Amino acid sequence: xxxxxxxxxxxxxxxxxxxxxxxxxxxxxxxxxxxxxxxxxxxxxxxxxxxxxxxxxxxxxxxxxxxxxxxxxxxxxxxxxxxxxxxxxxxxxxxxxxxxxxxxxxxxxxxxxxxxxxxxxxxxxxxxxxxxxxxxxxxxxxxxxxxxxxxxxxxxxxxxxxxxxxxxxxxxxxxxxxxxxxxxxxxxxxxxxxxxxxxxxxxxxxxxxxxxxxxxxxxxxxxxxxxxxxxxxxxxxxxxxxxxxxxxxxxxxxxxxxxxxxxxxxxxxxxxxxxxxxxxxxxxxxxxxxxxxxxxxxxxxxxxxxxxxxxxxxxxxxxxxxxxxxxxxxxxxx
Amino acid sequence: xxxxxxxxxxxxxxxxxxxxxxxxxxxxxxxxxxxxxxxxxxxxxxxxxxxxxxxxxxxxxxxxxxxxxxxxxxxxxxxxxxxxxxxxxxxxxxxxxxxxxxxxxxxxxxxxxxxxxxxxxxxxxxxxxxxxxxxxxxxxxxxxxxxxxxxxxxxxxxxxxxxxxxxxxxxxxxxxxxxxxxxxxxxxxxxxxxxxxxxxxxxxxxxxxxxxxxxxxxxxxxxxxxxxxxxxxxxxxxxxxxxxxxxxxxxxxxxxxxxxxxxxxxxxxxxxxxxxxxxxxxxxxxxxxxxxxxxxxxxxxxxxxxxxxxxxxxxxxxxxxxxxxxxxxxxxxx
Numbered sequence: 001x002x003x004x005x006x007x008x009x010x011x012x013x014x015x016x017x018x019x020x021x022x023x024x025x026x027x028x029x030x031x032x033x034x035x036x037x038x039x040x041x042x043x044x045x046x047x048x049x050x051x052x053x054x055x056x057x058x059x060x061x062x063x064x065x066x067x068x069x070x071x072x073x074x075x076x077x078x079x080x081x082x083x084x085x086x087x088x089x090x091x092x093x094x095x096x097x098x099x100x101x102x103x104x105x106x107x108x109x110x111x112x113x114x115x116x117x118x119x120x121x122x123x124x125x126x127x128x129x130x131x132x133x134x135x136x137x138x139x140x141x142x143x144x145x146x147x148x149x150x151x152x153x154x155x156x157x158x159x160x161x162x163x164x165x166x167x168x169x170x171x172x173x174x175x176x177x178x179x180x181x182x183x184x185x186x187x188x189x190x191x192x193x194x195x196x197x198x199x200x201x202x203x204x205x206x207x208x209x210x211x212x213x214x215x216x217x218x219x220x221x222x223x224x225x226x227x228x229x230x231x232x233x234x235x236x237x238x239x240x241x242x243x244x245x246x247x248x249x250x251x252x253x254x255x256x257x258x259x260x261x262x263x264x265x266x267x268x269x270x271x272x273x274x275x276x277x278x279x280x281x282x283x284x285x286x287x288x289x290x291x292x293x294x295x296x297x298x299x300x301x302x303x304x305x306x307x308x309x310x311x312x313x314x315x316x317x318x319x320x321x322x323x324x325x326x327x328x329x330x331x332x333x334x
Numbered sequence: 335x336x337x338x339x340x341x342x343x344x345x346x347x348x349x350x351x352x353x354x355x356x357x358x359x360x361x362x363x364x365x366x367x368x369x370x371x372x373x374x375x376x377x378x379x380x381x382x383x384x385x386x387x388x389x390x391x392x393x394x395x396x397x398x399x400x401x402x403x404x405x406x407x408x409x410x411x412x413x414x415x416x417x418x419x420x421x422x423x424x425x426x427x428x429x430x431x432x433x434x435x436x437x438x439x440x441x442x443x444x445x446x447x448x449x450x451x452x453x454x455x456x457x458x459x460x461x462x463x464x465x466x467x468x469x470x471x472x473x474x475x476x477x478x479x480x481x482x483x484x485x486x487x488x489x490x491x492x493x494x495x496x497x498x499x500x501x502x503x504x505x506x507x508x509x510x511x512x513x514x515x516x517x518x519x520x521x522x523x524x525x526x527x528x529x530x531x532x533x534x535x536x537x538x539x540x541x542x543x544x545x546x547x548x549x550x551x552x553x554x555x556x557x558x559x560x561x562x563x564x565x566x567x568x569x570x571x572x573x574x575x576x577x578x579x580x581x582x583x584x585x586x587x588x589x590x591x592x593x594x595x596x597x598x599x600x601x602x603x604x605x606x607x608x609x610x611x612x613x614x615x616x617x618x619x620x621x622x623x624x625x626x627x628x629x630x631x632x633x634x635x636x637x638x639x640x641x642x643x644x645x646x647x648x649x650x651x652x653x654x655x656x657x658x659x660x661x662x663x664x665x666x667x668x
Contacts, residue, residue, distance in 0.1 A: 023437060023441075038437075062445060062449075070404075070410045070413050070414060070417075070429075071407075071410050071411065071414060071613075073405075076404045076405050076410060077405065079404050079431070080404060080405060083404075083431055087438070092430070092441060092442060092445050093430070093431065094428050094429070094430065094445075094449075095404075095428070095429035095430070095431070096426070096427070096428065096429070097413070097417055097427065097429070103357060103372075104421070107357075107426060108426060111396060111426050111428075115396075115428075115449040115450075116449075224614075224617050228617075253617055254617060256617075256619060257616075257617040257618070257619060257621075260619035260620065261621075279405075280558075280614075282591075283558050283562075283587055283588060283590075283591040284591070284619070285590060285591060285594035285618070285619040286594065287591075287595075
């Protein structure tokens with residue numbers, strides 16, 4: 001025999017709304033009620049039917065998230081933020097990993113379409129025309145997280161140009177003049193917003209009348225390894241650097257690691273500042289100063305925006321979050 | 335008009351098998367053929383239909399993976415290993431995040447059942463009876479990764495007891511006698527195989543005639559923060575510790591961080607060894623010595639085992655992988 005939520009509610013002597021809240025861990029009931037409901041659920045071998053829910057309210061209570069990378073700490077922190085919002089609302093989250101690969105991205109968009117989802121978040125993904133065209137066909141709300149687009153898709157992101165300008169200015173204000181940068185990939189504009197970080201770096205130098213030279217920039221692919229090789233290459237070209245601005249914290253972590261192995265003391269001999277303020281920063285030796293782009297707030301805002309779009313047809317506005325320097329121990333005055 | 339794989343093959347003047355291999359990035363064709371096929375795909379606006387595939391061969395070419403945690407580096411490295419195997423085979427991967435939460439786990443099992451998957455991997459998850467009962471109903475192959483179970487479900491894992499014994503013996507052989515351990519959660523036996531690491535630690539001390547005292551063990555929840563607080567508590571109780579064995583690398587990273595902030599030099603004043611050998615170990619300052627449980631191989635073996643089960647009814651045997659010490663700079667002779 002298959003039981004329904006009504007059977008559970010009746011047997012536990014509570015309302016169906018209470019059963020639903022317990023199932024979705026939403027609070028608003030006593031510990032005793034929770035135990036009673038969970039006991040009945042176990043006793044009846046009842047599991048809420050997503051398909052039945054889907055038939056009732058035309059929803060599947062499932063959202064999809066496309067991510068380019070699962071070993072990036074920033075991405076996993078985004079996923080935690082999205083899941084926490086979805087969980088409160090009672091929605092499940094399907095995560096698909098595209099590796100920024102065009103055919104794989106299309107394959108996953110199609111998969112999510114087939115599996116039926118209520119909404120979609122694209123994290124740190126450049127919205128190519130083919131994706132946009134497919135998304136339009138999917139007819140579900142879509143929100144871009146940490147990316148923006150000229151297609152009419154709402155986004156929640158930061159101002160990368162200004163954040164990089166702030167990070168570089170911070171080093172300059174600490175008295176540094178010989179500042180190198182390790183950037184992400186020059187060719188692939190991942191998230192569509194990463195070259196602005198290079199421009200922000202250049203503008204800050206220019207505004208403080210510090211001559212800029214292309215040899216002060218090294219390009220990698222946003223990984224820790226790129227920080228390691230990037231520092232070695234930069235120091236080969238420009239041995240008198242006193243500070244490094246890195247395009248993300250993972251590159252910054254690589255710089256700390258390479259400096260340790262080269263016997264270069266941070267911050268005594270070299271100051272390092274990262275970007276994103278991922279949770280690993282504070283555990284580095286020394287703890288890594290970083291430009292925070294409020295990414296926890298960013299993920300939650302993107303998720304809330306998507307659920308708002310699922311629930312109504314109202315217009316939503318894009319959101320650009322503030323940034324701030326989180327001072328730790330990897331930068332010192334020159 | 336909707337095009338099929340046959341239309342693409344005809345127009346590109348290749349076989350449908352070649353189109354399929356290009357779509358799944360499986361190699362075995364020239365760069366020229368690949369470009370030609372991709373051009374035709376774009377021209378015809380063709381996307382392979384998973385539903386159509388499902389109707390033909392009764393498969394959905396989708397597998398599910400349940401993970402307890404997305405901020406654990408070990409878990410994201412497992413996911414990368416699984417995805418790499420699935421990608422070669424042409425299968426998509428749906429990732430669901432359970433937080434080791436019973437109701438959430440059941441919800442996601444049901445979701446994956448509804449969405450139709452060909453097979454399921456449960457990573458670092460204790461297989462409770464209710465999960466097992468539901469999995470039996472799902473009628474798809476299931477493999478446990480980094481966990482074992484008394485239920486008849488195949489698993490790929492390591493011998494945690496022996497690995498912890500080896501790690502502790504390594505410290506003893508380096509001359510350490512005052513060795514502390516920071517373990518995971520005492521109450522929740524996550525992955526069902528974590529208390530064995532404590533037993534391995536105790537057995538090594540006993541075999542070398544080093545007296546054991548419960549105050550030498552601190553319990554946390556496998557996070558970096560637990561390494562930070564764990565070291566402080568251990569040193570308060572036992573100030574003359576010269577080495578710490580940590581139950582996973584994240585706890586080990588927390589110990590390095592706390593030691594840095596307390597001004598305790600590693601390895602000069604304190605040796606630290608982690609477990610799992612996640613990719614962050616080599617980037618720590620100092621690089622963290624760790625007991626490798628071959629987790630990349632573990633994830634690939636689990637995925638290959640699951641696809642083997644999907645493709646045939648043959649019996650498969652469980653797999654327990656070897657471990658080895660990866661020597662870096664965080665341990666020195668006493």
